[in-house]
Amino acid sequence: MENTRIIGVYDDEKKLFASIDSIQEKGYEIADVITPFAIEEIFEKLNLKTNINIAAFLYALFGGVIGVFLFLYYTAVFDYPLNIGGKPPLSLTFIVIIFVGTIFVTVLLTLLTFFIRDKKGPGAKEHFQYPGITDDKFLILIDKSPDFTDKDVKGINKILTDGGAIKIDEK
C-alpha cells in the first residue's frame, strides 16, 4: 500500500449515500466505495463512466459476427465442403453458430478486458481486504494525501460519524 486510506464502515446504504454527498460537498475526493452488491446510485454520485459496453459491441461485431463467419466460411465452404441433405454449404444454418459463437467470443473478450483494466484474474494480488465487505458492510475509502492536516482528518472523521458510520478505520 503506497498511501493510507481513511475507511468509513456503514451497515445501511441510505446512510452511505448521504455521507457520500456530504463528503463531496466539503470538497474531499472519494477514492473508492466498496459494496457487497452493485448500486446504481453510486455510479452516478461518483461520476463513474465505463466504455466496456462499446468495447463489447465492437468485440461482438468484429470478433463474433465477422470472425465466426469467416471461420465458418473457411471450414465449411472453402476447406472442406460437405453435402448434408443437399443443402448448399453456405447456408442459413450459419446464423445459429454465429449467434452462439458471438456470445462466446464477446463474453470471453469482455471478461479479459475487465481483468486487464482492473488488474484482476487468477494469481493477481488482492487490492483491498476488509472484514465484512462481501457480507453486509458498505465502505467509503478516502485517500489520505500527504498534505492533509490533522484538521482535515478530523473533519473527515466527523462527517463519517455524523453520516452514521459504525466504525472508522485507517489502512
Place this chain on the structure above:
Amino acid sequence: MEEKFTFSPKLKYFSFALIAIGIITFIIGYMSNPDRAWANILIGNYYFLALAIGATFFLAIQYISQSGWSSAFKRIPESMAGYIPIAAIIMLLMIFGMSYLYSWTHPHEAGIFDEHELHLLHHKAPYLNVPFFIARMVIYFLLWVVLTKYLRKLSMKEDIEGGLDNFKKSELYSKILIFVLAITFTFAAFDWLMSLEPIWFSTLFSVKNFISAFYHGSAVIVLIAILLYNKGYIQFLNKAHLHDFSKYIFMPAILFGYLWYSQYMLIWYANIPEETTYFITRRGLSQNLFVLNVMLNWAIPFVVLLPNFLAKNKNVLIAVIIIILVGHYVDIYEEIMPGATGEYTFGFIEVGTFLGFAGLFIFSTAHYLSKANLIPINHPYLNESLHHSAH
C-alpha cells in the same frame, strides 16, 4: 397525485369517424369481394386483439415480478385490455364469414384439396370442425374477459380502499392469467390463423404470435405513455422510465427475430412438403414483403435501440414504435392474406378496414383511461415509480 384523463370530444369524433370509415369500406369490400373483406376483418381484429393480449401479459408480468418502476403506468395496459370484449363480439360475428375464410369448413368443394389432403383433413376433423371451433372461441374470450375484468376491478378497489390485500390478490390472479394466456392464446393462434391453411402446421407458429403480441402490446403501452406525457399528463415520466420501457421493446424484438428465424430455418432445413408450402407461397407472392417483415420487426428496432442515448429519447422511441406497428401489420398480413384469399392485394379496403379497427381501439382505450384515475393512487409501489431514477 390524482390525475384524470379527459376523453376530449375531438378524439371521440375522430375515433367515430375512423369507425365509420371502417364500416363503409367493409360494406364496399363485402359487395365486391367477400373473401378479401372478411380477411381484412380478421387482420384488423387480430391486430388489436394481439395488442390487448400483449398489454395484459405486460401487466401480469409487472404484478408477478412486483416491479415498482412501472406501477404508475398500469392504467394504460388495463385500458388496452378493454378492447378484448369488443374483439370477442367481432370474432363471433366472424362466424358468418367462416366459409369465406376457412377452406376446411367445406373441404369437399371441388378444386380446393386433392385426395391426399382430404385424407389429412379427415384426420384433423375431430379438432377442426365448426361447432368445436366456435366453442373454443367462446371459452378463450370468456377466460380472457373474466380475468382481465377481475384484475381491473381489483385495481379500482385498491384506489378506494388502499392496503395490500388487493395487490396480493392481483398478483395471484396474474399468475393464473399468464398460464391461461399461454395455453389459450396458443390454441387461438392455431384456430384463427394457422387453420387458414389447414394442411400446413408449425409448432413455433403460436409462440411467435404470442411473443409478437407481447412485443407490439408493450410498444403501444410506451406509445400511449409518451402521448399522454406530451398532452400534459403523467409529468413524472423521466429518462429512467423511458429506458426501462425501451427494454421492453428491445428484448421482445430479439425474441421475435429469434422465433421468426427458428421457424423459417427449421422448415427450410427439414424440407417436408407439407411444411414448406407456407413459405413457398409467401416467397413466391412477394420476396420483398417476406424480408420486410423481419427488417421492420427485428433489424430496425434492434439497431436503433442498441445505443443508450437513443433508447431514452422520446422522439426516437415514437419513430421506432411506429415502424414496428407497421411491422406488426406486415406480419399479420403475411400470415392471413395468402391463406384467406390466395394473393396479396393492398388497396383502400385494407387501409379503410384497418382504420376502422384503429378507431375502435382508440375509443375503447381512451374510454377506459378516462373512467379511472390515471395514476393508481394506492398502489403499494407507486412512490418508487414516481421517483424512479436508477437505470
